[in-house]
Amino acid sequence: MDLTIGEVAKRSGLSVHALRFYEREGLFANPVRRLSNGRRIYHQEDLEWLAICTKLRSSGMSLAMIRQYIELVRQGPGNEHERLELLRRHEGHVEARIRELQGALDVMRHKVRVYEDHVVRGEADRLWNPSRPDAAAGEGAVR
Amino acid sequence: MDLTIGEVAKRSGLSVHALRFYEREGLFANPVRRLSNGRRIYHQEDLEWLAICTKLRSSGMSLAMIRQYIELVRQGPGNEHERLELLRRHEGHVEARIRELQGALDVMRHKVRVYEDHVVRGEADRLWNPSRPDAAAGEGAVR
DNA sequence: CTAGAAGCTAGAGTCCGGTCTAGATCAAGA
DNA sequence: TCTTGATCTAGACCGGACTCTAGCTTCTAG
Numbered sequence: 001m002d003l004t005i006g007e008v009a010k011r012s013g014l015s016v017h018a019l020r021f022y023e024r025e026g027l028f029a030n031p032v033r034r035l036s037n038g039r040r041i042y043h044q045e046d047l048e049w050l051a052i053c054t055k056l057r058s059s060g061m062s063l064a065m066i067r068q069y070i071e072l073v074r075q076g077p078g079n080e081h082e083r084l085e086l087l088r089r090h091e092g093h094v095e096a097r098i099r100e101l102q103g104a105l106d107v108m109r110h111k112v113r114v115y116e117d118h119v120v121r122g123e124a125d126r127l128w129n130p131s132r133p134d135a136a137a138g139e140g141a142v143r
Numbered sequence: 144m145d146l147t148i149g150e151v152a153k154r155s156g157l158s159v160h161a162l163r164f165y166e167r168e169g170l171f172a173n174p175v176r177r178l179s180n181g182r183r184i185y186h187q188e189d190l191e192w193l194a195i196c197t198k199l200r201s202s203g204m205s206l207a208m209i210r211q212y213i214e215l216v217r218q219g220p221g222n223e224h225e226r227l228e229l230l231r232r233h234e235g236h237v238e239a240r241i242r243e244l245q246g247a248l249d250v251m252r253h254k255v256r257v258y259e260d261h262v263v264r265g266e267a268d269r270l271w272n273p274s275r276p277d278a279a280a281g282e283g284a285v286r
Numbered sequence: 287c288t289a290g291a292a293g294c295t296a297g298a299g300t301c302c303g304g305t306c307t308a309g310a311t312c313a314a315g316a
Numbered sequence: 317t318c319t320t321g322a323t324c325t326a327g328a329c330c331g332g333a334c335t336c337t338a339g340c341t342t343c344t345a346g
Contacts, residue, residue, distance in 0.1 A: 006292065016293085017335055025333095029273040037342065039293055049273030059247030063333070073272045080262045083271070087255050094248050098241055104202030105237050112230050119223045128226070129216045130172040130192030149322065159323085160305055168303095180312065182323060206303070 003042040012050040027053065027066055029073050059094050146185040155193040170196065170209055172216050202237050 009016045023032050023040075029049065032040050056066055065086070072083045111128060152159045166175050166183075172192065175183050199209055208229070215226045254271060 004292080015335075018333085020294090021334060037293085038295095039342085045273050052271065052273075055247055055250055057333095058243055059251070060244070069271075070273075080258070084255060084258055084262065087251060087258070091248065091251055091255065094244050094251070098244050098248070100201055101203070101237050101241050101244070104198055105234065105241070107198055108202070108230060108234055108237070112227060112234065115223070115227055115230070119227065128195065128212075130188050130195070130213075147322080158305075161303085163324090164304060180323090181325095182312085200303095 001043060003047070005040050005042070008042045008047065008050070011047055013054065014050065022053075022063075025063055025067065027063065027070060029070050056090075059090070060097060061090050065090060144186060146190070148183050148185070151185045151190065151193070154190055156197065157193065165196075165206075168206055168210060170206065170213060172213050199233075202233070203240060204233050208233060 003011075005016050005019055008014075008019060012019070014022070019040075022028065028046065032042065032046070035041055053066060057063075069083065069086055072079050072086070115128070146154075148159050148162055151157075152162060155162070157165070162183075165171065171189065175185065175189070178184055196209060200206075212226065212229055215222050215229070258271070
């Protein structure tokens with residue numbers, strides 16, 4: 001049940017380069033073991049951690065924060081509150097980011113609707129065109 | 144009603160460095176005008192565009208894409224459909240990003256809840272601890 | 287046995303979105 | 317007048333997260 005770095009790359013979606021990079025950066029809980037010939041071997045739990053890891057990355061968690069988490073894990077039991085606190089802190093960031101995106105989206109949707117109307121009426125160039133300042137202003141500005 | 148770069152920096156929230164950088168990158172619709180002494184002068188419409196611009200940036204639109212937009216504007220009327228298409232394309236990216244964040248958030252919230260339960264029961268170290276693989280697996284894994 | 291694929295390390299390079307520096311000029315106030 | 321602060325340009329530098337290269341070893345299939 002040993003996996004080579006190439007297999008782990010395929011299954012995790014990370015490149016072999018990225019896997020070595022993550023290792024250098026201390027993002028694995030336990031040091032990656034080697035075969036006698038120096039080659040890395042990975043196991044099921046590494047794959048599971050990498051899945052978590054990429055999920056956290058996709059949510060915008062930095063490698064630095066992931067490293068903090070994994071360092072808490074390495075220290076062993078007793079710091080569960082810190083781990084929780086870290087996760088909740090990031091949760092807050094993600095929530096804020098969603099709100100920000102949602103806000104920008106609302107503005108853009110509004111603009112697109114207005115733009116569509118004007119395209120239909122053949123007078124669209126004035127919209128979101130900073131050299132014709134009456135445009136955005138007249139529409140309840142984008143701010 | 145002329146504004147210096149410093150004033151624009153204050154009002155737009157961008158640094159003077161960033162403003163000069165944006166100009167070099169072609170992110171202004173009309174070339175920034177200069178006083179006879181070489182200093183930049185900005186106007187109300189620049190501020191309005193910068194507000195739109197930072198909104199687009201905050202939604203994750205790259206400078207390259209903003210440049211594409213502004214290039215369409217510079218070409219003048221006649222390409223409104225392309226402008227709309229560009230905006231809608233980005234809208235799609237933002238929607239996808241929101242879904243991605245929301246997904247990660249759901250996973251994290253679930254994990255935090257489970258973690259809290261276990262902390263209460265004093266057996267939390269096994270959770271999200273990749274060196275104890277039974278953990279995530281036993282909880283309906285994070286994948 | 288040999289070719290080619292896969293692995294190894296150390297370190298350099300890349301892209302993005304700025305940020306900062308050096309060295310010069312210019313402007314305004316005490 | 318002198319000083320302080322704002323501005324100018326060109327270009328170097330930064331941090332994050334990889335990605336790639338060179339040069340070498342090792343495995344695997346034919």
